[in-house]
Amino acid sequence: MHQPWYARAVARFLVEQHKQNATSNEPLLIYELGAGNGTLMRGVMDYLSLFEPEVYASTTYHIIEISNRLSELQRAKAGENHAGKVEVINQDVFAYNRAPETRRCFVLAFEVLDNLAHDLVRFTLDPQTDPVPLQASVSISSTGEFVELYEPVQDALIADFLRLREGLDLPPLHASWPSWMRQLRAAVPFSANLSRPYYIPTKLLKLLRGLNTSFPHHRLLLSDFSSLPDAIPGWNAPVVQTRYKGQTVACTTYLVSQGFFDIFFPTDFKLLQHLYGAVRRTWTSESGVEQQAELEVCSHGAFLERWGETSETRLRNGENPMLDHYQNAAFAYTR
Amino acid sequence: MRHFSASKTALCLARPARYFSGCPRIFSQAPKVSSKSRRSQQSSANERFNYNSNPFDHSDISEPHLSHYPLLTASQLSAFSSPPKRVRLLTRDFIDDALYNPNYGYFNQQAVIFDPDEAVQKQDIGNQQQLPQQGFKFNEIRNSSAFDREVLRRYGVLEGEQSSVALPGRDASSARQVWHTPTELFKVRHHPSGNFCSPNG
Numbered sequence: 050m051h052q053p054w055y056a057r058a059v060a061r062f063l064v065e066q067h068k069q070n071a072t073s074n075e076p077l078l079i080y081e082l083g084a085g086n087g088t089l090m091r092g093v094m095d096y097l098s099l100f101e102p103e104v105y106a107s108t109t110y111h112i113i114e115i116s117n118r119l120s121e122l123q124r125a126k127a128g129e130n131h132a133g134k135v136e137v138i139n140q141d142v143f144a145y146n147r148a149p150e151t152r153r154c155f156v157l158a159f160e161v162l163d164n165l166a167h168d169l170v171r172f173t174l175d176p177q178t179d180p181v182p183l184q185a186s187v188s189i190s191s192t193g194e195f196v197e198l199y200e201p202v203q204d205a206l207i208a209d210f211l212r213l214r215e216g217l218d219l220p221p222l223h224a225s226w227p228s229w230m231r232q233l234r235a236a237v238p239f240s241a242n243l244s245r246p247y248y249i250p251t252k253l254l255k256l257l258r259g260l261n262t263s264f265p266h267h268r269l270l271l272s273d274f275s276s277l278p279d280a281i282p283g284w285n286a287p288v289v290q291t292r293y294k295g296q297t298v299a300c301t302t303y304l305v306s307q308g309f310f311d312i313f314f315p316t317d318f319k320l321l322q323h324l325y326g327a328v329r330r331t332w333t334s335e336s337g338v339e340q341q342a343e344l345e346v347c348s349h350g351a352f353l354e355r356w357g358e359t360s361e362t363r364l365r366n367g368e369n370p371m372l373d374h375y376q377n378a379a380f381a382y383t384r
Numbered sequence: 385m386r387h388f389s390a391s392k393t394a395l396c397l398a399r400p401a402r403y404f405s406g407c408p409r410i411f412s413q414a415p416k417v418s419s420k421s422r423r424s425q426q427s428s429a430n431e432r433f434n435y436n437s438n439p440f441d442h443s444d445i446s447e448p449h450l451s452h453y454p455l456l457t458a459s460q461l462s463a464f465s466s467p468p469k470r471v472r473l474l475t476r477d478f479i480d481d482a483l484y485n486p487n488y489g490y491f492n493q494q495a496v497i498f499d500p501d502e503a504v505q506k507q508d509i510g511n512q513q514q515l516p517q518q519g520f521k522f523n524e525i526r527n528s529s530a531f532d533r534e535v536l537r538r539y540g541v542l543e544g545e546q547s548s549v550a551l552p553g554r555d556a557s558s559a560r561q562v563w564h565t566p567t568e569l570f571k572v573r574h575h576p577s578g579n580f581c582s583p584n585g
Contacts, residue, residue, distance in 0.1 A: 115484060116491055141484075164491075166458075166479035187478040188450040189469050198451055204474055251476050287479075303475070307467040307482035308490050366527040373528060 056092020058357035059270070063093065063155055064101050066268065066384060070153070076107040078154035080264065082142050083161045084112040087123035094131045109134055115141045143255065150264050158271040162321075163313040165252040167287070168207050171199060172223045172244040176231035180223055182211055183243065187304065195304040199243065206251045213254070217323040222247060222284075246283035248314060250324075257325055261332040268341070268383045269325075272349065273316040275379040280315065287314040318346045318379050325381075341383050349378035462486055 067077050077097075084090055090110055097105035110127075112135070114120040120139040127135035138145075169185035183199040184207050190196065202208050214222055223244055226234070234240055260267055279299040280286045289300040291310045303312055322344045329342035347355075350373070363369050453472040458480035461468055465487045473481065483490045525531050 118492070164483055166476040166483070169475040185475045186455065186472050187475060188453055188472045189467070190450060191470050193467065193469055196450055198472070206476075207474075252480070303479060305482075307478075307485065308488040308493060310482070311490055312479050312483060365525065368528040368531075370528055370531045 054357060055353070056089045057096045058353050059089065059157070060093040060096035060101075062270065062352075062356045062382075064097070064104055066155075067104065069384075074107070075153065076109065077104055078150070078152055079108065079110045079157060080150070080154055080267075081110070081112050081157040081159075083158065083164075084114055084123050084137075085119060085159075087112070087119075087126035089157070089159060090123065090135060091126050091129075091131075094127070094134065098130070105134075109136065111135075112137045113142050113145060114139055143252075143259065145259065145263055147263070149262060151266065153266045153268070154264055156260060156264055156267045156269050158269070158273075160273055162250075162253060162256075162271065162273045162316045164311075165250065165256065165314070166312075167248040167285070167314055168204070168210070168251045169197075169283075170202070170207065170211070170247050170249060172225075172247075174231060174234065174240075174242060174244055176228060176235045180225045180244065182223070185246075197304070206255065207249070210249055210251050210254050213324070213327055214249070214320075217320075217327060219320065219323055222249075246286065248283055248285045248287060250285070250314070250317075250320070253321070254324060254328070257328045258332075261328065265332075265336065265338065266340070269344065270380070270382040272352075272378060272380045274313075274377055275316060275318055275348075276377045277313070277315045278377075285315060285317055287312050315377075316379075318381060321381060322346055325383075344381050344383055346379055346381045349375045349380060352380040458484070464488075 063077070063079065067075075071077070079093070081090060090112060094105070094108070094110060097108055110131070112120070112123055114123060114137060117139060120137045123135075123137045127137070138147075140146075170182045171185065172180035172182055174180065182202050184202045184204055186198050186200070188196045188198055202211065211222075225231075260269070277288045279290070280288050281301050281303060287303060289303050289305060289310050289312050291298050291300075300310065325344040326342045329340055333340050333342065449470075451472075453470050455472045455474070456468070456477070458473070458477040461471075461473075461477075461481045462485060464485070467481075467485075467488055481489065484492070486492055525534065
């Protein structure tokens with residue numbers, strides 16, 4: 050009568066991918082990054098134990114979780130039914146230092162990318178010279194105030210990202226105006242000296258590289274926001290918000306007191322697709338191991354339509370909140 | 385090293401930060417002062433607030449060493465027990481530190497993930513008892529606005545009256561930052577026995 054929904058769609062996807070590719074006796078290995086309350090883990094494992102007992106027998110589910118508090122919650126949730134099958138690794142994924150998982154495995158990342166920190170670059174608008182990217186840093190004064198400073202790119206990760214981005218088959222990050230337009234613009238009093246802000250996913254690049262090192266034979270499944278309302282100004286800019294007295298308060302800058310605000314970014318899935326492919330191909334050419342580099346993208350609704358039991362979340366009037374909500378979310382996966 | 389100061393836009397953008405630049409005084413004894421006396425206070429007081437910032441008043445960023453503060457990373461700040469001062473951070477390290485610092489980061493002190501069951505348990509039977517997962521009874525909900533109302537209602541129960549950011553000087557544990565995920569909203573509904581019902585049951 051009342052059945053599961055979101056986690057089961059994920060479980061059904063995993064089982065089908067696993068069965069398509071696995072050799073006999075190959076275990077199903079799952080690594081989830083940032084597992085929240087552990088609800089997805091619980092749902093996937095419940096589904097496997099009930100409907101795919103053979104797959105379940107070979108399954109181990111690992112969680113890599115940065116938060117102490119949440120990793121305790123996840124352990125408690127697993128302990129109820131799946132003790133011995135679930136391992137919670139309380140570690141920052143960027144500090145993950147176990148020996149590489151050389152077997153095939155799935156890596157899951159649900160609403161992980163949105164909270165990965167981004168860097169900020171702006172381009173010079175000097176009419177005489179071509180645009181130069183400048184990296185932003187935040188200087189915190191003795192009174193705790195924030196001042197943004199811009200300097201030529203020196204950080205290796207930012208430089209890496211910008212170089213990689215230039216090589217992708219995408220329009221340039223910052224489309225430069227022709228010189229005469231820049232001159233015209235510079236002649237206007239009080240005109241800006243820098244372009245709008247570009248929030249670039251440098252930690253995402255780091256994460257994708259880390260995946261290849263630690264999980265060379267992974268298949269990826271992730272879901273995240275493809276766009277966000279109430280973002281601060283700029284390209285790929287984040288939403289900065291907090292809850293105060295039951296109200297959501299959105300801000301217009303990320304320069305807010307540390308720890309009181311959630312700062313989360315939309316994911317440019319087109320860019321993610323290209324970035325993933327580029328990183329994967331680089332790794333393939335270095336290691337000599339042929340790997341799937343194609344990341345497929347589909348909308349949240351399309352994924353759940355395909356893999357979910359949609360009749361089970363249908364309301365009495367036929368509407369289906371699981372398909373209709375989160376229209377600004379998307380899935381990406383490798384097969 | 386040459387630093388470019390952001391143009392007007394960035395100065396404006398930076399302003400809202402001050403509303404929260406964080407000390408209890410803002411709520412208890414923040415005096416209304418003219419800009420003159422405000423400035424004279426700066427030397428003695430460690431905090432200051434500018435309610436009426438003036439875009440032509442550059443005294444706010446006049447600290448001479450701003451661009452020479454050492455450039456740290458988020459991982460270097462993980463040992464700090466309170467937000468740093470007199471340092472410089474790349475934007476990604478600033479954001480990383482604000483979200484994940486083990487002592488004052490958003491996720492370590494504020495965030496709670498919305499669990500629709502917790503709201504029901506809290507309201508109906510007190511917080512202690514562990515029940516199997518309930519989720520929503522989708523087939524009994526009339527339409528999507530009724531569903532939204534039910535989500536909001538449970539959200540409100542969970543946040544409770546205490547919901548607010550933990551202001552300095554207040555008990556941080558009384559503050560809850562609740563957010564919801566699709567995994568929680570559309571989770572498995574268990575039969576009270578702990579087993580699933582059959583799909584047609």
